[in-house]
Amino acid sequence: xxxxxxxxxxxxxxxxxxxxxxxxxxxxxxxxxxxxxxxxxxxxxxxxxxxxxxxxxxxxxxxxxxxxxxxxxxxxxxxxxxxxxxxxxxxxxxxxxxxxxxxxxxxxxxxxxxxxxxxxxxxxxxxxxxxxxxxxxxxxxxxxxxxxxxxxxxxxxxxxxxxxxxxxxxxxxxxxxxxxxxxxxxxxxxxxxxxxxxxxxxxxxxxxxxxxxxxxxxxxxxxxxxxxxxxxxxxxxxxxxxxxxxxxxxxxxxxxxxxxxxxxxxxxxxxxxxxxxxxxxxxxxxxxxxxxx
Numbered sequence: 655x656x657x658x659x660x661x662x663x664x665x666x667x668x669x670x671x672x673x674x675x676x677x678x679x680x681x682x683x684x685x686x687x688x689x690x691x692x693x694x695x696x697x698x699x700x701x702x703x704x705x706x707x708x709x710x711x712x713x714x715x716x717x718x719x720x721x722x723x724x725x726x727x728x729x730x731x732x733x734x735x736x737x738x739x740x741x742x743x744x745x746x747x748x749x750x751x752x753x754x755x756x757x758x759x760x761x762x763x764x765x766x767x768x769x770x771x772x773x774x775x776x777x778x779x780x781x782x783x784x785x786x787x788x789x790x791x792x793x794x795x796x797x798x799x800x801x802x803x804x805x806x807x808x809x810x811x812x813x814x815x816x817x818x819x820x821x822x823x824x825x826x827x828x829x830x831x832x833x834x835x836x837x838x839x840x841x842x843x844x845x846x847x848x849x850x851x852x853x854x855x856x857x858x859x860x861x862x863x864x865x866x867x868x869x870x871x872x873x874x875x876x877x878x879x880x881x882x883x884x885x886x887x888x889x890x891x892x893x894x895x896x897x898x899x900x901x902x903x904x905x906x907x908x909x910x911x912x913x914x915x916x917x918x919x920x921x922x923x924x925x926x927x928x929x930x931x932x933x934x935x936x937x938x939x940x941x942x943x944x945x946x947x
Contacts, residue, residue, distance in 0.1 A: 655912050658801050658884070658919045660927040667800065667931040671938060672713040678942070679714070686941035687716040688772065688933070689738055689747035693731065693757070694724035698890070699750045706748075709930050715937065718744070728757045732765050739767040746772030746940040748933065769946035772936035775822065784829055788945050790936040795826045797928025798863065798884055802837040805917060807861075807882055814840035815856050817872070817905070818865035823886050827863055852876075864905035872906040874914055883911060883918045886925050 679685055688710055692703050703719065710717035720734060731753075738747045747770055753759050763771075768778040774792035782789035791799070802809060814831045818824035828844040831837065840861065845852055847866075856862055856876040864872050865886035877883060887905030904921030912918050919925055939945055 655915050656805070656917050658805055658917050658924065660797075660801070660919060660924040663801060663804055664797075664927040664931050666804075667928075668709065668713050668934065671931075671934055675714040675938065678938075684743075684745075684941060685714065685716050686938050687718070687743055687745050688937045689718040689720065689741075689744045691720045691722070691731070691734060691738075691747065691749045693722045693726060693750070693753055696752065699752075703750055706930055706933060709934060713934060715934070716743075724754045726754075726757075728761065731757060731762060735762060735765045739765075739770060744770065746770045746937040748773045770940060772933055772940055774826075774932075774936065780821070780826070783826060786833060790939070790945060791830070791932065792822055792826050793929045793932030793936070794823050794865075794886060794925060795830055796932030796935065797925055798827065798886070799830060799837055800931065801884070801919065801925070801928060802882075807837070807917060809837040809861065810839040812840050812860035813858055814842045814861040814863065815859035816842065816844045816863045816865065817846070817852070817856065818863075818867070818886070819844055819846045820865065823865040824863075827865070831861070831863075866905055868905055869903035870905070870907040872911060874907070874910045877911050877914050879914050880916045881914065883915045884925065885919050885921050888921055888926055 690703050690706060692699060707717045707719060738744050749762055751759060763775045766776055768776045771779055772790055774790040779789045783791055816824050816828050824844060828842045831840040832842045843855055845855055853876050857878050859881055861882045862877060863884045867887055869889040869891050883906055885904035885906040889903050890900045891903045893901035902922045
Protein backbone atom coordinates (compact mmCIF):
# COMPACT_ATOMS: atom_id res chain seq x y z
CA UNK A 655 0.00 0.00 0.00
CA UNK A 656 1.26 3.46 -0.94
CA UNK A 657 -0.23 6.64 0.45
CA UNK A 658 -1.34 9.33 -1.99
CA UNK A 659 -0.21 12.20 0.22
CA UNK A 660 -2.28 15.28 -0.56
CA UNK A 661 -0.21 17.42 1.78
CA UNK A 662 3.02 16.61 -0.06
CA UNK A 663 1.59 16.86 -3.58
CA UNK A 664 -0.33 20.09 -2.90
CA UNK A 665 2.81 21.64 -1.43
CA UNK A 666 4.71 20.76 -4.62
CA UNK A 667 1.99 22.23 -6.84
CA UNK A 668 1.77 25.46 -4.84
CA UNK A 669 5.55 25.86 -5.04
CA UNK A 670 5.37 25.39 -8.82
CA UNK A 671 2.55 27.94 -9.17
CA UNK A 672 4.39 30.43 -6.95
CA UNK A 673 7.48 30.24 -9.16
CA UNK A 674 5.34 30.69 -12.30
CA UNK A 675 3.52 33.66 -10.76
CA UNK A 676 6.81 35.35 -9.83
CA UNK A 677 8.04 34.97 -13.42
CA UNK A 678 4.67 36.12 -14.79
CA UNK A 679 4.77 39.31 -12.70
CA UNK A 680 8.46 39.92 -13.47
CA UNK A 681 7.58 39.75 -17.17
CA UNK A 682 4.90 42.42 -16.70
CA UNK A 683 1.86 40.28 -15.95
CA UNK A 684 -0.85 41.35 -13.51
CA UNK A 685 -0.93 39.80 -10.05
CA UNK A 686 -3.67 37.11 -10.17
CA UNK A 687 -6.74 38.06 -8.13
CA UNK A 688 -9.17 35.50 -6.65
CA UNK A 689 -12.36 36.62 -4.91
CA UNK A 690 -14.75 34.58 -2.80
CA UNK A 691 -18.35 35.14 -1.72
CA UNK A 692 -19.27 33.61 1.63
CA UNK A 693 -22.88 33.61 2.84
CA UNK A 694 -23.79 32.76 6.43
CA UNK A 695 -21.67 31.14 9.13
CA UNK A 696 -21.28 27.52 8.03
CA UNK A 697 -18.27 26.19 9.96
CA UNK A 698 -16.90 23.99 7.18
CA UNK A 699 -17.27 26.78 4.62
CA UNK A 700 -15.52 29.26 6.93
CA UNK A 701 -12.58 26.87 7.32
CA UNK A 702 -12.38 26.12 3.61
CA UNK A 703 -12.50 29.75 2.50
CA UNK A 704 -9.87 30.73 5.09
CA UNK A 705 -7.61 28.01 3.71
CA UNK A 706 -8.10 29.34 0.17
CA UNK A 707 -7.16 32.85 1.26
CA UNK A 708 -4.03 31.62 3.05
CA UNK A 709 -3.03 29.69 -0.07
CA UNK A 710 -3.44 32.81 -2.20
CA UNK A 711 -1.10 34.72 0.09
CA UNK A 712 1.45 31.88 0.00
CA UNK A 713 1.79 31.87 -3.77
CA UNK A 714 1.52 35.60 -4.49
CA UNK A 715 -2.15 36.05 -5.47
CA UNK A 716 -4.38 38.91 -4.39
CA UNK A 717 -7.49 37.67 -2.58
CA UNK A 718 -10.79 39.31 -1.67
CA UNK A 719 -13.50 37.93 0.60
CA UNK A 720 -17.07 39.26 0.42
CA UNK A 721 -19.15 38.22 3.45
CA UNK A 722 -22.93 38.31 3.63
CA UNK A 723 -25.37 37.32 6.34
CA UNK A 724 -27.70 34.33 5.86
CA UNK A 725 -30.64 36.72 5.39
CA UNK A 726 -29.31 38.14 2.10
CA UNK A 727 -31.85 37.98 -0.72
CA UNK A 728 -31.21 36.14 -3.95
CA UNK A 729 -31.46 39.45 -5.82
CA UNK A 730 -28.82 41.07 -3.64
CA UNK A 731 -26.49 38.08 -4.07
CA UNK A 732 -26.97 38.23 -7.83
CA UNK A 733 -25.96 41.90 -7.68
CA UNK A 734 -22.75 40.92 -5.86
CA UNK A 735 -22.01 38.29 -8.50
CA UNK A 736 -22.57 40.80 -11.29
CA UNK A 737 -20.26 43.28 -9.57
CA UNK A 738 -17.44 40.71 -9.59
CA UNK A 739 -18.25 39.78 -13.19
CA UNK A 740 -17.69 43.42 -14.15
CA UNK A 741 -14.60 44.07 -12.00
CA UNK A 742 -11.62 44.04 -14.39
CA UNK A 743 -9.15 43.44 -11.56
CA UNK A 744 -10.82 40.19 -10.43
CA UNK A 745 -9.60 37.28 -12.57
CA UNK A 746 -11.79 34.61 -11.02
CA UNK A 747 -14.18 34.12 -8.13
CA UNK A 748 -16.14 31.48 -6.29
CA UNK A 749 -19.47 31.44 -4.52
CA UNK A 750 -18.93 29.12 -1.56
CA UNK A 751 -21.58 26.42 -1.27
CA UNK A 752 -23.91 25.56 0.37
CA UNK A 753 -26.13 28.65 0.19
CA UNK A 754 -29.20 29.33 2.38
CA UNK A 755 -32.27 27.38 1.29
CA UNK A 756 -34.13 30.47 0.03
CA UNK A 757 -31.44 31.01 -2.63
CA UNK A 758 -31.22 28.86 -5.76
CA UNK A 759 -27.67 27.59 -6.15
CA UNK A 760 -28.25 26.93 -9.85
CA UNK A 761 -29.47 30.50 -10.43
CA UNK A 762 -26.41 31.94 -8.71
CA UNK A 763 -23.91 29.65 -10.43
CA UNK A 764 -25.39 30.34 -13.88
CA UNK A 765 -25.01 34.08 -13.22
CA UNK A 766 -21.23 33.76 -12.89
CA UNK A 767 -19.31 34.78 -16.00
CA UNK A 768 -17.89 31.47 -17.36
CA UNK A 769 -14.54 33.21 -17.92
CA UNK A 770 -14.34 33.89 -14.15
CA UNK A 771 -15.87 30.57 -13.03
CA UNK A 772 -12.69 29.15 -11.52
CA UNK A 773 -14.69 26.53 -9.59
CA UNK A 774 -15.66 25.04 -12.96
CA UNK A 775 -19.37 24.77 -12.05
CA UNK A 776 -20.93 26.85 -14.84
CA UNK A 777 -22.80 24.80 -17.51
CA UNK A 778 -20.56 26.31 -20.19
CA UNK A 779 -17.40 25.00 -18.52
CA UNK A 780 -19.00 21.64 -17.74
CA UNK A 781 -20.13 21.35 -21.36
CA UNK A 782 -16.67 22.23 -22.68
CA UNK A 783 -15.12 19.63 -20.39
CA UNK A 784 -17.56 17.00 -21.68
CA UNK A 785 -16.56 17.79 -25.27
CA UNK A 786 -12.85 17.76 -24.44
CA UNK A 787 -12.47 21.49 -25.10
CA UNK A 788 -10.28 23.80 -22.99
CA UNK A 789 -12.19 24.65 -19.81
CA UNK A 790 -11.87 25.13 -16.08
CA UNK A 791 -12.09 21.65 -14.59
CA UNK A 792 -13.93 21.50 -11.26
CA UNK A 793 -11.40 21.84 -8.46
CA UNK A 794 -11.86 18.45 -6.76
CA UNK A 795 -11.72 16.37 -9.97
CA UNK A 796 -8.64 18.39 -10.98
CA UNK A 797 -7.00 17.43 -7.70
CA UNK A 798 -7.73 13.74 -8.19
CA UNK A 799 -6.39 13.80 -11.74
CA UNK A 800 -3.17 15.46 -10.51
CA UNK A 801 -2.75 12.78 -7.84
CA UNK A 802 -3.02 10.03 -10.43
CA UNK A 803 -0.53 11.78 -12.73
CA UNK A 804 2.08 12.45 -10.06
CA UNK A 805 1.89 8.92 -8.71
CA UNK A 806 2.20 7.52 -12.25
CA UNK A 807 -0.88 5.34 -11.79
CA UNK A 808 -1.86 3.46 -14.95
CA UNK A 809 -5.48 4.08 -15.96
CA UNK A 810 -5.79 2.85 -19.55
CA UNK A 811 -8.09 -0.15 -19.82
CA UNK A 812 -8.85 -0.13 -16.09
CA UNK A 813 -12.31 -0.38 -14.58
CA UNK A 814 -13.08 2.80 -12.63
CA UNK A 815 -16.08 2.79 -10.30
CA UNK A 816 -17.34 6.14 -9.02
CA UNK A 817 -19.68 6.12 -6.01
CA UNK A 818 -21.72 9.31 -6.17
CA UNK A 819 -23.19 11.31 -9.05
CA UNK A 820 -22.91 14.92 -7.84
CA UNK A 821 -22.33 17.63 -10.41
CA UNK A 822 -19.28 18.77 -8.42
CA UNK A 823 -17.39 15.45 -8.18
CA UNK A 824 -19.05 12.21 -9.29
CA UNK A 825 -20.33 13.28 -12.70
CA UNK A 826 -17.21 15.16 -13.88
CA UNK A 827 -14.93 12.38 -12.58
CA UNK A 828 -16.83 9.79 -14.60
CA UNK A 829 -16.32 11.91 -17.73
CA UNK A 830 -12.65 12.64 -17.11
CA UNK A 831 -11.76 9.01 -16.41
CA UNK A 832 -13.18 7.77 -19.73
CA UNK A 833 -11.69 10.44 -22.02
CA UNK A 834 -9.14 9.41 -24.63
CA UNK A 835 -6.00 10.66 -22.86
CA UNK A 836 -4.02 10.14 -19.68
CA UNK A 837 -5.34 9.86 -17.05
CA UNK A 838 -8.33 8.28 -18.71
CA UNK A 839 -9.25 5.50 -21.13
CA UNK A 840 -11.01 3.72 -18.29
CA UNK A 841 -14.21 1.75 -18.52
CA UNK A 842 -16.30 3.75 -16.07
CA UNK A 843 -19.26 2.69 -13.93
CA UNK A 844 -21.01 5.47 -12.03
CA UNK A 845 -23.03 4.31 -9.03
CA UNK A 846 -25.32 6.01 -6.52
CA UNK A 847 -27.85 5.49 -3.74
CA UNK A 848 -30.27 3.62 -6.02
CA UNK A 849 -27.67 1.23 -7.46
CA UNK A 850 -28.43 -2.46 -6.93
CA UNK A 851 -25.52 -4.74 -5.98
CA UNK A 852 -23.30 -1.77 -5.16
CA UNK A 853 -20.83 -3.86 -3.18
CA UNK A 854 -20.43 -6.39 -5.98
CA UNK A 855 -19.81 -3.62 -8.53
CA UNK A 856 -17.22 -1.96 -6.30
CA UNK A 857 -15.42 -5.29 -5.92
CA UNK A 858 -14.66 -5.20 -9.67
CA UNK A 859 -13.01 -1.75 -9.55
CA UNK A 860 -9.34 -1.28 -10.37
CA UNK A 861 -9.85 2.37 -9.36
CA UNK A 862 -12.54 3.18 -6.80
CA UNK A 863 -13.54 6.82 -6.24
CA UNK A 864 -15.80 7.30 -3.20
CA UNK A 865 -17.73 10.58 -3.23
CA UNK A 866 -21.05 9.85 -1.53
CA UNK A 867 -20.77 11.80 1.73
CA UNK A 868 -21.32 8.91 4.15
CA UNK A 869 -18.50 8.50 6.68
CA UNK A 870 -16.61 5.19 6.52
CA UNK A 871 -19.21 3.65 4.20
CA UNK A 872 -16.64 1.77 2.10
CA UNK A 873 -15.19 -1.18 4.01
CA UNK A 874 -12.69 -3.85 3.00
CA UNK A 875 -15.37 -6.12 1.55
CA UNK A 876 -16.12 -3.44 -1.10
CA UNK A 877 -12.54 -3.42 -2.37
CA UNK A 878 -10.60 -5.92 -4.46
CA UNK A 879 -6.98 -6.70 -3.75
CA UNK A 880 -4.60 -4.14 -5.26
CA UNK A 881 -7.21 -1.49 -6.07
CA UNK A 882 -6.50 2.24 -6.13
CA UNK A 883 -8.90 3.93 -3.69
CA UNK A 884 -9.61 7.68 -3.82
CA UNK A 885 -11.59 9.01 -0.85
CA UNK A 886 -13.35 12.31 -1.59
CA UNK A 887 -15.56 12.32 1.50
CA UNK A 888 -15.03 14.63 4.45
CA UNK A 889 -17.45 14.53 7.39
CA UNK A 890 -17.36 15.69 10.98
CA UNK A 891 -18.14 12.77 13.30
CA UNK A 892 -18.71 13.17 17.04
CA UNK A 893 -15.65 11.92 18.95
CA UNK A 894 -15.45 12.59 22.68
CA UNK A 895 -11.77 11.62 22.72
CA UNK A 896 -10.87 14.66 20.61
CA UNK A 897 -10.36 18.11 22.11
CA UNK A 898 -12.61 19.57 19.41
CA UNK A 899 -15.32 17.02 20.15
CA UNK A 900 -15.29 15.64 16.63
CA UNK A 901 -13.12 13.72 14.18
CA UNK A 902 -12.80 14.15 10.42
CA UNK A 903 -13.73 11.00 8.52
CA UNK A 904 -13.79 10.12 4.86
CA UNK A 905 -16.19 7.88 2.96
CA UNK A 906 -13.68 5.03 3.28
CA UNK A 907 -12.87 3.14 6.46
CA UNK A 908 -9.15 3.74 6.05
CA UNK A 909 -7.78 1.25 8.59
CA UNK A 910 -10.00 -1.53 7.25
CA UNK A 911 -9.44 -0.85 3.55
CA UNK A 912 -5.81 0.33 3.30
CA UNK A 913 -4.11 -3.11 3.60
CA UNK A 914 -5.92 -4.32 0.45
CA UNK A 915 -5.00 -1.35 -1.75
CA UNK A 916 -2.08 -0.47 -3.99
CA UNK A 917 -2.71 3.26 -3.43
CA UNK A 918 -5.09 5.09 -1.10
CA UNK A 919 -5.77 8.70 -0.08
CA UNK A 920 -6.04 9.61 3.61
CA UNK A 921 -8.68 11.86 5.19
CA UNK A 922 -7.71 14.44 6.22
CA UNK A 923 -4.58 15.11 4.22
CA UNK A 924 -5.75 13.80 0.87
CA UNK A 925 -8.10 15.08 -1.82
CA UNK A 926 -9.27 18.12 0.18
CA UNK A 927 -5.87 19.80 -0.01
CA UNK A 928 -5.68 19.06 -3.73
CA UNK A 929 -9.01 20.81 -4.32
CA UNK A 930 -7.47 24.15 -3.40
CA UNK A 931 -4.68 23.51 -5.92
CA UNK A 932 -7.31 23.11 -8.62
CA UNK A 933 -8.82 26.45 -7.71
CA UNK A 934 -5.42 28.19 -7.73
CA UNK A 935 -4.51 26.62 -11.08
CA UNK A 936 -7.77 27.77 -12.65
CA UNK A 937 -7.31 31.30 -11.27
CA UNK A 938 -3.84 31.56 -12.76
CA UNK A 939 -5.21 30.33 -16.10
CA UNK A 940 -7.88 33.04 -15.86
CA UNK A 941 -5.25 35.70 -15.17
CA UNK A 942 -3.30 34.57 -18.23
CA UNK A 943 -6.49 34.33 -20.33
CA UNK A 944 -5.57 30.76 -21.29
CA UNK A 945 -9.16 29.48 -21.63
CA UNK A 946 -11.12 32.60 -22.53
CA UNK A 947 -9.13 35.03 -24.65
